[in-house]
Amino acid sequence: MINKNFLHYFITGTNTNIGKTIISCALLSEFKKRGISCIGMKPIASGAYLNNKNKIWFNEDVNLLNKYSNSLYEFTKLINPYLFKYPISPYTSSNLENRIINTSHIINCYNYLSNLTDVIILEGIGGFSVPFHDNENSADLAEKLGLPIILVIDLKIGCINNALLSLEAINSRGLKLIGWVANHTQIVDTLFANENYIELTKYLNVTPLGRIPYLYNLNINLISHYLDFSSLF
Numbered sequence: 001m002i003n004k005n006f007l008h009y010f011i012t013g014t015n016t017n018i019g020k021t022i023i024s025c026a027l028l029s030e031f032k033k034r035g036i037s038c039i040g041m042k043p044i045a046s047g048a049y050l051n052n053k054n055k056i057w058f059n060e061d062v063n064l065l066n067k068y069s070n071s072l073y074e075f076t077k078l079i080n081p082y083l084f085k086y087p088i089s090p091y092t093s094s095n096l097e098n099r100i101i102n103t104s105h106i107i108n109c110y111n112y113l114s115n116l117t118d119v120i121i122l123e124g125i126g127g128f129s130v131p132f133h134d135n136e137n138s139a140d141l142a143e144k145l146g147l148p149i150i151l152v153i154d155l156k157i158g159c160i161n162n163a164l165l166s167l168e169a170i171n172s173r174g175l176k177l178i179g180w181v182a183n184h185t186q187i188v189d190t191l192f193a194n195e196n197y198i199e200l201t202k203y204l205n206v207t208p209l210g211r212i213p214y215l216y217n218l219n220i221n222l223i224s225h226y227l228d229f230s231s232l233f
């Protein structure tokens with residue numbers, strides 16, 4: 001396991017599509033504001049779109065992370081070593097392209113980037129444990145990286161089970177959950193969301209970094225307003 005004592009974090013979530021990228025961007029913009037060099041890394045992204053102007057395939061998460069980093073676009077191949085066309089599981093998307101996700105390659109990219117910046121915010125794919133192929137999954141990658149984990153939770157019904165199973169998996173890998181964020185990705189209010197938040201705070205037993213309401217006009221500055229990252233610095 002790589003031992004990193006500095007400001008590198010692995011952002012995971014209780015599921016896909018629950019706010020990992022926007023929260024990673026808010027974290028990056030906080031570091032940037034403080035004059036600390038930072039890079040957002042998305043080692044595996046599924047869902048690629050062709051830019052009609054430059055004819056380059058891109059992924060929205062990678063572009064957003066780049067936008068809020070001090071990252072240099074020439075490092076995109078290191079920031080995002082694996083980009084797959086279809087917005088589906090990495091197992092199937094890599095199979096469809098006859099490619100194999102190699103976590104050693106990801107670690108090499110991460111190590112290279114570590115020499116260029118103080119901060120790396122590394123966004124996982126989907127939830128904590130997503131297969132890459134028969135021998136490895138995203139939890140294996142997290143374990144190899146050995147970074148402190150931030151868990152994003154969409155505060156909807158069912159999230160308590162998802163969060164506690166994620167915590168169990170994180171702990172079983174010898175990793176440390178150092179913070180979590182409660183998000184609301186749906187317009188409709190979850191019944192007793194406050195109670196869920198309190199229950200999660202109790203059972204996760206780790207600092208909540210904030211609670212983001214559903215935002216009609218979502219922007220990263222606004223998200224930062226609901227987050228307090230001071231425990232991370």
Ligand SMILES: Nc1ncnc2c1ncn2[C@@H]1O[C@H](COP(=O)(O)OP(=O)(O)OP(=O)(O)O)[C@@H](O)[C@H]1O
Nearest residue numbers: 016017018019020021022126184185212213214215
């Ligand atoms: N609090 C919020 N209010 C409104 N929309 C939100 C909120 N949080 C997230 N979203 C929207 O939900 C979608 C998913 O967010 P995001 O892309 O950050 O999720 P993710 O966990 O990174 O997804 P993936 O697993 O695909 O990487 C985005 O369109 C985002 O703008």
Ligand SMILES: C[C@H](N)[C@H](N)CCCCCC(=O)O
Nearest residue numbers: 016046087088089090126130
């Ligand atoms: C397409 C999506 N937004 C992500 N890029 C991939 C999520 C993979 C989830 C796999 C799963 O747990 O079912």
Ligand SMILES: [Mg+2]
Nearest residue numbers: 020021061123
């Ligand atoms: Mg994302």
